[in-house]
Amino acid sequence: MDESKKVQIQEKKIHHLVILPLPFQGHINPMLQLGTILHSKGFSITVIHTHSNSPNPSNFPNFNFEPIPDGLSDHRLWTEDPLTLVSILNDTCQAPFHDRLSRLISDSQHGPVTCIITDELFHFTKAVADQLKLPRILLGTSSAACYATMSSLDFLQQNGLLSITDCQPDSLIPEIPPLRIKDIPDFSTTDPDTFERLWTNMKNATMSSLGYIMNTFDGLESTALKKVREDRHPIPLIAMGPLYKFSQGASNSLLTQDYSCMAWLDKQVPQSVIYISFGSSASIDKTHMEEIAWGLANSDQPFLWVLRPGSISGHDWVELPEGFEEKTRERGQIIKWAPQPEVLAHPSVGGFWTHNGWNSTLESICEGVPMLCSPYLWDQKVNARYVSHVWRVGMQLENGFERGEIEWAIRRLMVEIEGEEMRERVHDLKENAMHCLEKGGSSYESLESLVDFIMSL
Ligand code: UDP
Numbered sequence: 001m002d003e004s005k006k007v008q009i010q011e012k013k014i015h016h017l018v019i020l021p022l023p024f025q026g027h028i029n030p031m032l033q034l035g036t037i038l039h040s041k042g043f044s045i046t047v048i049h050t051h052s053n054s055p056n057p058s059n060f061p062n063f064n065f066e067p068i069p070d071g072l073s074d075h076r077l078w079t080e081d082p083l084t085l086v087s088i089l090n091d092t093c094q095a096p097f098h099d100r101l102s103r104l105i106s107d108s109q110h111g112p113v114t115c116i117i118t119d120e121l122f123h124f125t126k127a128v129a130d131q132l133k134l135p136r137i138l139l140g141t142s143s144a145a146c147y148a149t150m151s152s153l154d155f156l157q158q159n160g161l162l163s164i165t166d167c168q169p170d171s172l173i174p175e176i177p178p179l180r181i182k183d184i185p186d187f188s189t190t191d192p193d194t195f196e197r198l199w200t201n202m203k204n205a206t207m208s209s210l211g212y213i214m215n216t217f218d219g220l221e222s223t224a225l226k227k228v229r230e231d232r233h234p235i236p237l238i239a240m241g242p243l244y245k246f247s248q249g250a251s252n253s254l255l256t257q258d259y260s261c262m263a264w265l266d267k268q269v270p271q272s273v274i275y276i277s278f279g280s281s282a283s284i285d286k287t288h289m290e291e292i293a294w295g296l297a298n299s300d301q302p303f304l305w306v307l308r309p310g311s312i313s314g315h316d317w318v319e320l321p322e323g324f325e326e327k328t329r330e331r332g333q334i335i336k337w338a339p340q341p342e343v344l345a346h347p348s349v350g351g352f353w354t355h356n357g358w359n360s361t362l363e364s365i366c367e368g369v370p371m372l373c374s375p376y377l378w379d380q381k382v383n384a385r386y387v388s389h390v391w392r393v394g395m396q397l398e399n400g401f402e403r404g405e406i407e408w409a410i411r412r413l414m415v416e417i418e419g420e421e422m423r424e425r426v427h428d429l430k431e432n433a434m435h436c437l438e439k440g441g442s443s444y445e446s447l448e449s450l451v452d453f454i455m456s457l
Helices: 003-012 025-040 074-079 082-092 094-107 125-132 144-158 192-207 218-232 260-266 286-299 324-328 340-345 358-366 379-389 403-414 417-437 442-455
Strands: 016-020 044-050 064-068 113-119 136-140 211-214 237-239 273-277 303-306 332-335 349-354 371-373 394-396
Touching: 016 025, 016 094, 025 044, 025 113, 025 136, 025 358, 025 442, 044 094, 064 094, 074 082, 082 094, 082 192, 094 113, 094 125, 113 125, 125 136, 125 192, 144 218, 144 379, 211 218, 211 442, 218 237, 218 417, 218 442, 237 442, 260 303, 260 332, 260 340, 273 286, 273 340, 273 403, 286 303, 286 324, 286 403, 340 349, 340 358, 349 358, 349 403, 349 417, 358 379, 358 417, 371 379, 371 403, 379 394, 394 403, 394 417, 403 417, 417 442
Parallel strands: 016 044, 016 113, 044 064, 113 136, 136 211, 211 237, 273 303, 273 349, 303 332, 349 371, 371 394
Antiparallel strands: none
């Protein structure tokens, strides 16, 4: 590095942040959005990332990218369940992350490292930060509702007030309304022990961090945020979402987004199209895909359906049922991956059938689109229940995928008065989000205090 740049860094006291995303789309997005926001505030950003699912550096020309090995083959990445992958990554990434960070500290090309910001599921980073004596801040990528639920469950279970195995899946848990046993994250995992270990490690890693950033906002989750604040006290909780709204234009997509659907949307009637996507990792079986296809066909509503390659279990790609294309040609589009926030913001889109990953849920709320919910696992079930029973901006398909129920639910959402009421409520939430982002709003002020805090380190 030339001397003049070094002097410039020292004189301007540029703060250098190292960020480490978990290599899944729903985690990469908020972390790179956060990096983009902090870069706009004058910080220099290095992204340390795994070889697997590495982000595209050319989309972020102002960032420095440093890859580390993670020991995962592509096959494993696509076949292991997410919980196992997170456990593996916590084992395999620690040494390479330590090495890369040590080199960055001594190299100083981008200025001395002020702080690291890591995904909270990377709990190994506590040990590395302690060894290298670096401040560490965490980014949580789920809803506050999910964390509040997990904390309440800890309390109930530790005090013998709830034994999940004794309860029926549909039983309501009176202490955490409106959740049922089947909505809680550890009930829906196939490996409760690993889940429990991960949750405990995450909590410990959080309690030893300097701060905890959440991608949500006060105008949506004030009660849950209050609970999380109490539980994590004295660690500062910084709720500064929706991050994607602060950092528009930064694309972190691992798959190519098909923008051709935007021209098709332009030709549709306002609020007439139901958009369907189950995120980056959920998969359905072939029979479910067929039920979805016929439910869509019979609903008579225009639709934009994301069928991601690999999203049908056991198949790279499957043919759609015979007769489906003919029946829907005039009013349906199928694509492999969408520019989702832009699609949701399009005036023609009037509903979103989602798996309720937190990013998708937040994007739908912030674009004012009511939801049909088909959650798969973990926090998605809590999010779906909040969508349908707390915010009342959507409804859940309770019995899996059955064409008659799908057809009926799509009509309720898209053309019935019930859907219209949900649309009105979600518009109010969208406005709340906008207020939180404005000067004086809670997320805006949280961002300012985060910047001041990092500057003071
Ligand atoms: N996404 C996208 N195109 C699609 C579907 C999803 O760009 O066709 C983005 C979406 O905007 C969101 C992320 O992928 O930011 C998915 O994150 P989420 O938490 O909703 O679900 P996950 O993929 O982690 O299950």
